Amino acid sequence: MALDNLTAELLPETWVDEHGDALFSYALSRLKNPASAEDVVQETLLAAIRSQQRFSGRSSVRTWLIGILKHKIVDLIRKETREQPLDEIETLDTTEEHFFDRKGHWRLKPVEWQEHPGKILEQKEFMAVLRSCLDHLPDRLHRLFVLRELENMETEEICKDLSITPTNLWVMLYRARMRLRGCLTENWFEKGI
Amino acid sequence: MLTCKDVSKLVSESLEHELPLRQRLAVRLHLMMCSLCRKYQRQTLLLRELFRRIIRSEDDPSYSRQHLTEATRERIKMALLTGLE
Numbered sequence: 091m092a093l094d095n096l097t098a099e100l101l102p103e104t105w106v107d108e109h110g111d112a113l114f115s116y117a118l119s120r121l122k123n124p125a126s127a128e129d130v131v132q133e134t135l136l137a138a139i140r141s142q143q144r145f146s147g148r149s150s151v152r153t154w155l156i157g158i159l160k161h162k163i164v165d166l167i168r169k170e171t172r173e174q175p176l177d178e179i180e181t182l183d184t185t186e187e188h189f190f191d192r193k194g195h196w197r198l199k200p201v202e203w204q205e206h207p208g209k210i211l212e213q214k215e216f217m218a219v220l221r222s223c224l225d226h227l228p229d230r231l232h233r234l235f236v237l238r239e240l241e242n243m244e245t246e247e248i249c250k251d252l253s254i255t256p257t258n259l260w261v262m263l264y265r266a267r268m269r270l271r272g273c274l275t276e277n278w279f280e281k282g283i
Numbered sequence: 284m285l286t287c288k289d290v291s292k293l294v295s296e297s298l299e300h301e302l303p304l305r306q307r308l309a310v311r312l313h314l315m316m317c318s319l320c321r322k323y324q325r326q327t328l329l330l331r332e333l334f335r336r337i338i339r340s341e342d343d344p345s346y347s348r349q350h351l352t353e354a355t356r357e358r359i360k361m362a363l364l365t366g367l368e
Contacts, residue, residue, distance in 0.1 A: 106360050111347035118349050119337070128351070132359045136366045152344060186288060194286025200322040207332050211340070217348065220333075239334040245299050256300075264295040271326050 102139045109155055116156060120163050120236045122225050130166060134159040164241060167233045171252050174230060183228075185265040189272065198272065203279045216278060223273035227266055234259065235266040285313050290320045294327055 113134060117127035137158055138145075145154050191197045210216045227235060234252075237243045238259075249256055285293070290313045293306060302310065314321050340346060351359070 102363060106356055110351045110356060111349065114351045115347045115349040116341060128355050132362050135359065135363055139363060190288040194288035196287050196319050200319050200326060202322060203326055207329055207336060211333065211336055240338060242338065260296045260299055263299065264292050267295050267327055267330055270330060
């Protein structure tokens with residue numbers, strides 16, 4: 091019985107229809123470029139077909155595929171980060187000047203956010219705003235933020251992987267959070283929907 | 284005395300590692316007096332919470348917010364077929 095289930099599940103020709111959207115959604119929430127997200131889904135399925143015999147059947151096919159996809163995405167982000175030269179972006183960043191005056195006082199004052207986290211996540215419109223705010227992060231901030239908050243990688247691991255110092259990573263995550271906060275305030279919470 | 288800018292950085296940093304005691308106290312003192320930074324702190328914590336929830340929602344078997352276009356679907360199927368040969 092268990093074996094029948096297993097063989098029935100392992101029909102690669104059905105994977106695109108059954109799991110394609112889930113894989114694509116997962117990839118698209120972590121990569122800015124939809125074409126890269128499509129590519130990585132395709133690579134994942136190809137890799138899965140080649141290593142079918144390693145599928146243990148202990149988890150669902152979906153979970154197994156997402157596991158492969160995760161690796162592919164992290165590899166891609168790692169590669170892109172290494173290829174992007176550092177210095178120019180960091181000296182050009184104006185996040186702090188945007189939010190604070192020279193004395194370190196708030197220039198753009200935080201306004202109250204009214205909603206409950208569980209509730210806003212159920213709203214399609216909010217998810218769309220969140221995604222567009224994420225996409226508006228500069229590439230480097232976007233990648234580091236995704237590794238930390240969506241892939242849940244530990245700070246030490248990210249630093250080792252990308253050869254950056256913890257201090258550097260903290261600053262980047264800080265800037266990403268400031269920008270996201272500002273973007274959500276402006277495009278969602280202040281709109282009073 | 285810490286400025287609001289200092290505090291905003293340290294609040295974010297405190298999500299990554301435990302701050303040294305002196306800094307922790309200084310931040311706490313500032314937050315007691317500054318309602319803007321308190322708002323900022325709540326929102327920064329909420330951001331993390333939002334992403335935690337998003338990750339959890341991805342474990343739901345019915346999860347998929349985005350859809351591959353029919354054309355992409357076909358293209359991938361073709362690639363899988365040729366990739367198998």
